Structures are given as C-alpha cells and as structure tokens.
Amino acid sequence: MSLGWARVSLTAYRWLGAAIYPFLGSYLAFRATKGKEEHSRRRERYGFASAERPDGPVVWAHAASVGETTAVIPLIEEVLKRGIYVVLTTGTVTSATVANERLGDRVIHQYVPLDLKPAVSRFLDYWKPDLALIAESEIWPMTILELGARRMPQVLVNGRLSDRSFASWRKRPHLAEALFENLSLVVAQSDEDAERFRALGARPVAVSGNLKVDTEPPPCDEAELQRLKKLIGNRGVWAAVSTHAGEEAIAADVHESLTPRHKALTIIVPRHPERADDIEDMLVGRGLAVARRSRGDAITPETQIYLGDTIGEMGLYLKLAGIAFVGRSLTSDGGQNPLEPAMLDCAILSGRNVQNFRDSYRSLLKNGGARLVNDGETLAKSVDFLLSNKRASEKMRNAAHKTVDELSGALPRTVRALEPYIKPLTVEAELYQEGDRKVRW
Template sequence: MDERTDGERGLRLATRGLYTLILRLMLPLALLRLYWRSIKAPAYRRRIGERLALGGRAPRAGIWIHAVSVGEVQAAGLLIRQLLERFRDEGILVTTTTPTGAARLGELFGDGVAHRYMPYDLPGIVGRFLDQVRPRLLIVMETEIWPNLLAACERRGIPVVLANARLSARSARGYARVPEFTRETLRRFTLIAAQSQADADRLIELGALGERVRVTGSIKFDLRQPASQRDCAEAIRRLWGQRPVWVAASTHEGEEALLLQAHRRLLERLPQALLVLVPRHPERFDRVAALVGRQGFGLVRRSHQDACNEETSVFLGDTMGELPAFLAAGDVAFIGGSLVAVGGHNLLEAAAWGVPILVGPHTFNFAAITEMMLEAGGAARVADAEALAERLGVWLTDAALRAEVGAQGQAVVERNRGALERLLAVIDEALVNKAVSCQPPAASSLHADP
C-alpha cells in the first residue's frame, strides 16, 4: 500500500513537473501571441508585466475573483456587487485574461474594483502574485483550473471556490486523459459550486471530492438588466426602424458566412429584414465588415454612427457593452458559436428580455441551460443555414408566435433565479469553515513546486 501511495505521489509530481516545464517552454510563444493579437487589438500589448507579476505591484485584497473574459465578468457582476457590500474594507481584486474582460469590468464598476491581468500559471509568477495580493479567499469563475495556482493556495491556507462551475462532456474527456493529475488538482478546491447536477457528476467522476461539491445553479439566471438598458434598446430600435430584425450574437470565425447565407435566403421572403451581426471578438470586426461588403450587403457599422436606412441589410455591432441592448431591441436572437463547433454561448440575456432564441447544433458549453430552454419552448435548434432561414421566416412573420416563445424562455429564467444566494452561502462556508481546505497538505504538496 505504501509503495503504491509513493508511486502515485511520484507520478503526480512528475506530471505536474512536466506540465510546468511545458508551460515554461510555451511562455515565449504566449508573449509573442499577445503581441500578434495586439496588431489588431492594441490593448493586448499593454500591461504585459502584470501577466508575469512584474511591474506595478498588485494591490492587497481580501477577496480575489478570477473571471476570464466578458461573459464571466458579466456573470460575476451581481456577485461582485454583493461582495463589495460585505468585504469593502478588505478590498476586492478581479483578474481577467482578456482586455475585453477588463474593459467590461471597468464599464460595470469603474474604479470601484481593482483589476489585474491573470498571472501565468508558473510557480514563481504565481507565488510573486500571491505575495503581493495576500488574499483571504480566491473565487474562480466557471471553468478555470490552474494546477500550480491551486497548489500554491493550498500551501498558504488560502481557500479556493470554483464558482458557477460548468464542465462539458467534451472538456471532461480531455481532463480524463491525465486522471491522477486531474484528481489531485480538483481536490485542491475548497468547495465547488456547480451549475447543474450533470456538471457536478462530471467533476466528481474526475476526482473532485463529493462532499465539497454543491449544486447551486447558474448565477446567470439572476442577471437583472437596469431600466436604463430598456431605454437604450428603445433608442436603438428607433435607429433600425419598423422592420423585421434578427440579432446574431457572439459569432465566430466561419460562422458569419453561414449567417449571411441564411440572411440572403431570408431577404427573398422578407426584403426589409435586418441582420444585426455582433462578432464575439473585437479584433475580428474589420474582417467581418469586409466579408459583409464582399458579399454585396448594404452595411452600417455601429461604431461609425451612420444612418440605418432601407438600403441597409446588415448592421454590424462593432462596439463593446451594447450586446444586451441589441438583444432587447431585436425580434429574434441567434446565439453564436453554435453553427460552428465552438460550443455556443449564454442564452439567458436574450431570454430575460422575452426574445425568442435560435441555436445551432453545437451547444455543449451551455448544454444544461440550452436543454432547459429547448424543452420549455423558449428556444429552437436549427441544423444549418437553410434551416435557420426557414425558422426566421416563420418567426419574423408571426408576432403572436414570437411573443409565446419569448414568454416561455422568460419563464425559465424566472423559475431558476436564486443561484446567487446559494453561491454566497458556499462562499460563506469556505470562509467560516476553513478546516475544509486547510487540512494538512497532502504529501505531494509538502515539496516545493517543480
């Protein structure tokens, strides 16, 4: 038994050592990628030192929240507001991986919440960052699992909560390729608040301790848009005019061509229809605009503030922070990343406004929420561009049907509110009962990071 335990411990150490070595070798490439992305999005080359925990010292903060990008920041918004009320004196730090996530945090909180870029998951960098921040608690949003960071927090007695956790079957298969390493890493979370029972089951199957996993639901159901958002949506709708409008939200490479194909088919039936096209990544705005132009559609770009007239058939949403208002102003929403194998995006912003939703075949990133919406009749799935055009033609010519579908989706949102309160209870549990996470470290973690 002891020999097997020693062997397993040695394998875990060797695996994490290999992971760290690979990460070290990839670091120059990661930095080069930032510079490459900065050609089209200059924000990627700014504050690079923060990713190495160098340069400007990170501020002290009792609560550290990591939210990768825009979607995670948006989801964490209500949580951050609650934590600001509870822990204002301790300070809250939010890290993101992308500049768009940083920008969205600034839009939501201004200077009220400190921001830094997430440090790379190398022992020296992570240690330096923790020395600067010295958090009492780390909350990681959704799917971010960083082995060296978790090991460092465990050694320092810092509880870590994986909040709003989701894990698709596809991602679970990837983690299962390194079972011992994954098991050790997941067991370093103090508590895990899973979005659904399916997410919880996958995490436990991979090695998370069942007694540390709670099913709290998705806090995205608790999102409440301010009244000012409705006013903004009404102003945008006046800009578009009285015509059928469908919004394609968070689209990806290769998907826009399919959406334009569907829109061309739709125009044969509804010549006045308007497609509001909102790419997921800002660095792609110009490329998507060029694609629309090459295909001969009348194009207006939101950033140019040009008039949207009867000759406009595509409105490009190339600004940040306006997607919720676009969704509220539209008649039908298509949620991107689902006609191509990206895995889809969050349906709930559109559903909360009572807007009927269409998705493609690839929705594994939001499988549970998507199935709930489909079963309730608040959304429909289409297989391809032709089916999308067909369904759009039906919905955009039947206001009563749109209202019925939209109401079904809105009811799903209302029935599932309350996840935020349950997540806050998990956070309180992690803080109050530190014994869950501050047990004597496993033998493998008594050693220095490789």
C-alpha cells in the same frame, strides 16, 4: 500513472514553467499588436502589481472572459457588501472593459498572471489573498498548485466541465486528482457537473445552478434604442449574436432568403469584434449594404446588415431584434450563453452544438423559448416563420423569460456555500474598519 507519479509530473511542470518564463516577452508583445493585451499593463501578466494592496482581508476573484466576468459580478458585489476588498483578474481586454464598466474602482483590477511559477508566485506573494474564487472551468495547474502550497483556500464557483474537458481529464485520472485535491470546494452549476468533478477527485462539491441566470440583463441605452427604432421603422428585425467564423456568411444567406418576403434588417454581432473588417469585406463582396455601429453609420432604408462591432452593447442589439440566433452552434462546438437573450425576451434560435450550455438549453426547449436548427436553411425557415407570425414569436419570447425566472437562485445558494470561508473575513474586515490595524506578515 499513479497518484504519486502524477504529483511528480506536476512538480516537473512547475519547474518547466520557470525555465520558459524568460522567453515569453515576445509572445506577449505579439498579442499586444493584435489588441489582445494592453501594452501598458503587460507587466501584470508577469505577476507585477500595478496597484497597492489595501490593509485588511482580500478576496481574489478570477474570471477569464466576458461571460465569466459578467457571471461573477453579483457574487463580487456580495463580497464587497461585507467590507472585504476584492482583486479581480481577467484574461482578456474585453473582459477588463466590462469589469471597469460594471464595478469601476470598487474592485482592484489586474490582468491574470501567466500560469508559470515565477509569475503566479510573485502575484500571490504580493496580494496574499485570504480566499481565491475561480470562475467556471479555469483549471490552471500552476495557480492551483501554488495556492495549495500556501494553504490558501481556493473555491471553484459556477463550476462546469464540458464534454470535451471531462473526457480529457478522465484519460488522466491521477493527474486530475492531484490537482483537484487542492480545491477547498467546488460549487457546480448542475448535478451533472457536480458528478463529473467528484469523479475527478474534487471534494467537497455543492450545486448552485448557473450564476449567469442571476446577473442583471445586459445594459441598454434607452434613448439610443428609441433613436434606432425610429430609423428602422416597421421593418422586421432579427439578430445573429456571438457569431464565430462561418456563421456570419450563414446569416447573410438567411438575409438573402428573407428578402423576397420581408424587407428585413439583419443585425450581426460577432463574438470577437476585431473580426469586423473581414466580416464587412465578405458582406460587401456579396453586394449587401452594411452599416457599422463602431463607425456610427446611420441605418437607412437601404441598409441590409447592421454590424454590431462594439463591446458592451449586446442589450441594445437584442432589444432591437426580439429574435436572436445564438452563435458558436453551427460552425463551431459548444454554443454561447442563451440566457442574455432570454432575459431580454428574445425568441432564441441556435444550432445543435450547444454542449457547454446544455442545461440552459434543455430548460428553454422544454418551455418553448428556444428552437434548435440543423443548418442555414432551417435557420432561414425559422426566422421567416417568426417574422411572419407575431403570435408565435411572442409566445417564444414569453417562454424564454419564464425560463429565466425558473432557473434563478444560484447567487444565494453560492453565497451560502461560501459562508464558512467569507464569514471569518467579514469579522476581520469589521475589525479593520473599527481601527484595529493588524500587521500582516
């Protein structure tokens, strides 16, 4: 396929989206019944605004889910310091909750419009963003094309391309080029990601490092932490966090293998808390005593599994544990972010399927802050070793924290890369603050 045909195909995609747009109501209604959409705010997904556009320059920042939202919050705060308004869109209910907890009314939160021409056009026509900042790997063709058609600068920040995504785009190089030529700038996480974006036609490309390293550690209610520690007493504690289907059963296997030597408490924090009922049924079916955080169940000496099925309390779970297995790495591909456990001085264990966080794990492994395991059996042996050997556990925890210090600095590098786009908006914002109210057409 030539570049010309790729552009024709993307044009066809635009109008196909417009054709199916009227039939998506039932799809969003179904998602709302599953808790994946806020019923009262579904119109935002069609591009209808639920807030007034302020006078002055506006930056649109988009972060799909919790991890991306957390990563871009410090960058958003840098934009806010300059007096520029920010409209933050997210794609999940949980990420909207995080945005509200961390930023409150300092930003205007909207759910991201569906990647269909009528929805995206309505969103852009209303908000008229002066700059779009898109986080990580959110490549939405219609959004990119509509921004390009309006000549609105769009920058991919904290950009990364997984092995799977890169391989998929490489099969369609002209299609990739026809999309990525609309990006004003890509600020990539690593040299490898930068080369991948260049290979797909993105220009220019800068490298910043991972913004997730420069975020604040997950918050923790210290009073609640001390209360739970008293309930746990001197029992050994380890956590399986950000788990996906199948990994909770592996965590239960590990717990049972530890029982002869340790009166351990196992904390399980599923990536998707809505799976908690099924997870509890599985654990109880195996004869394990479960306490659920969302119910306020007390931790007693008989409690074997503490099910962390709440949002926004990862800091609490990690500080209770000190040893963390990071999920989506044994039964699923890609891995989850190991930097939050590293920030909170955890010894990190993971399966080998960590392609999406390769650079972070490479640094952690080099410093001795993480270990990779092959299966549940080797995970059990590693947890047993760390619970039995406090000195080895402390050494891993210190190494993980050292790695975070070494990897920091992505935020100032990203801000410097964005300066040509942000500086004019800063000047415009200052003019508005001084009372020079200009009409925006």
